[in-house]
Amino acid sequence: MSTENWATERTEDFMEVRYRNDKTLFTGKSEFQKVEVVQTRWHGKMLLNDDLVMLTEKDEFVYHDMISHIPLFTHPNPKTVLVIGGGDGGSAREALRHEGVEKVVMVEIDKMVVDACIEHIPQTSEVLLGHPKLELIIGDGVKYVNETKLKFDVIIVDSTDPIGPAQPLFGPDFYKDVYSCLSDNGIVVSQGESPWYNVPIQESMMEVLSSQFPFVRMYQFGNLTYPGGAWCFTFASKGLSPLKDFDKSRVAESGLKFKYYTPELHSACFALPQFLLDSVEKFFKG
Numbered sequence: 001m002s003t004e005n006w007a008t009e010r011t012e013d014f015m016e017v018r019y020r021n022d023k024t025l026f027t028g029k030s031e032f033q034k035v036e037v038v039q040t041r042w043h044g045k046m047l048l049n050d051d052l053v054m055l056t057e058k059d060e061f062v063y064h065d066m067i068s069h070i071p072l073f074t075h076p077n078p079k080t081v082l083v084i085g086g087g088d089g090g091s092a093r094e095a096l097r098h099e100g101v102e103k104v105v106m107v108e109i110d111k112m113v114v115d116a117c118i119e120h121i122p123q124t125s126e127v128l129l130g131h132p133k134l135e136l137i138i139g140d141g142v143k144y145v146n147e148t149k150l151k152f153d154v155i156i157v158d159s160t161d162p163i164g165p166a167q168p169l170f171g172p173d174f175y176k177d178v179y180s181c182l183s184d185n186g187i188v189v190s191q192g193e194s195p196w197y198n199v200p201i202q203e204s205m206m207e208v209l210s211s212q213f214p215f216v217r218m219y220q221f222g223n224l225t226y227p228g229g230a231w232c233f234t235f236a237s238k239g240l241s242p243l244k245d246f247d248k249s250r251v252a253e254s255g256l257k258f259k260y261y262t263p264e265l266h267s268a269c270f271a272l273p274q275f276l277l278d279s280v281e282k283f284f285k286g
């Protein structure tokens with residue numbers, strides 16, 4: 001009998017991907033989901049929520065670079081950032097690298113995710129231990145955007161798939177509130193799912209955004225551990241375009257170094273393959 005352990009991620013009822021699990025570091029069941037951190041053989045530590053891979057140490061930089069630096073380098077002077085979800089800390093970490101950013105508010109619903117990452121994945125979570133510009137709120141992002149009086153230049157929706165507490169994060173009421181708490185030049189970027197496996201979710205998200213925002217696009221990146229490799233973010237703003245309003249020189253001036261993001265990719269990631277355009281281009285605005 002084999003004694004090998006594997007972390008297994010299942011996509012609906014037709015695909016499984018297995019990662020060799022050398023040691024389970026944490027496993028727990030919160031009010032919201034099952035949370036696990038495992039030491040994999042090759043991908044470093046891995047966070048799984050409800051048996052779905054949230055991140056691995058090996059490739060988390062791809063997702064976190066692309067969810068944060070695209071809006072933060074499109075906005076000419078972002079000072080305030082709101083992260084919804086993102087309990088591992090990776091999105092907050094990247095936002096806080098921008099010197100001009102004065103405040104990051106992060107609203108994560110599940111304290112267990114935050115605690116497990118603080119204990120086992122310092123690569124993304126170190127920032128959560130107390131950064132002077134970070135306010136960490138354990139609470140529902142849906143409620144937060146409905147109630148806050150603050151305005152944000154950039155909102156990053158770093159959420160799980162639309163199940164459980166993340167479901168409303170994909171709906172029209174949430175984005176109505178997001179629109180209200182964005183500043184005049186505000187941008188919202190959201191986890192936009194797989195162009196292979198989640199087409200109906202993508203279409204519905206883009207429809208919601210295009211009914212509320214004057215500028216809407218989708219962008220794509222290639223990563224290692226989300227099923228299918230290709231993954232997307234949605235981009236919506238009160239007017240700013242990531243292509244026309246992007247000043248490349250700000251990237252060099254920032255002095256920041258990246259492992260995935262480049263000024264060339266900033267524009268190139270908005271060029272989508274035809275099969276994806278066929279489903280989402282009708283929702284582009286601006």
Ligand code: SAM
Pocket residue numbers: 032049053054055063084085086087088107108109110113139140141142158159160161165166167169191
């Ligand atoms: N990069 C990841 C992915 O796409 O697989 C997402 C990672 S991050 C850990 C997602 C987080 O969103 C989870 O920790 C989850 O608890 C949180 N979340 C889900 N619904 C939420 C809500 N309504 N408000 C705040 N956080 C929420």
